[in-house]
Amino acid sequence: MTEVLRGVRRDRRLEIDDVADAVATRMERQRHLHRPGTRWVFLLEEAVLRYQYATADVHREQLEHLMTAMRLPSVVVGIIPMGVPRQGVRARESFDIDTFDDGAVKAHVELLGGLLTLTHPADIALYRRAWDDLRGLAVVGDEARALIRAAAAATE
Known part of the structure; x- marks a missing residue:
């Protein structure tokens, strides 16, 4: 997920680096699967x-x-x-x-x-x-x- 979101940030030329927070949010959401x-x-x-x-x-x-x-x-x-x-x-x-x-x-x-x-x-x-x-x-x-x-x- 980190690599994908880094790529999205790069492709969209986003200055704010919120990748770590976004990954943490997505990983937290996966708990719902259980x-x-x-x-x-x-x-x-x-x-x-x-x-x-x-x-x-x-x-x-x-x-x-x-x-x-x-x-x-x-x-x-x-x-x-x-x-x-x-x-x-x-x-x-x-x-x-x-x-x-x-x-x-x-x-x-x-x-x-x-x-x-x-x-x-x-x-x-x-x-x-x-x-x-x-x-x-x-x-x-x-x-x-x-x-x-x-x-x-x-x-x-």
Whole structure:
């Protein structure tokens, strides 16, 4: 994560160096993966697995971390293979949809300049449809692990 965020800082020509704080925040968020009663479903495009933003060693470590997270009972990782027919389903900006204990639902859209939080029901419905379309293309379990292993092997 440190290497990725250093790269983002460099690419965006940011003067403020808050990488250590940002890494600490992200590592703290990972504790939620172990919270009882939660379920986390992640969808990734296969191309993301192969995009080497850091050194080959760091990239392989990231892929191994993903494989480790997939072993958690609260985590499901779906990977959308590069060769899957995509009629009517295109790649989307990075987003997540969170449902909270009080029933509130928020969609977070990652933009170049920050994070956009959406709460209007029509916006949530739009992102749920996009999620469902993308999830329908994804493979999980052994098929997903095979794609991750292939991406790691391509770094050697």
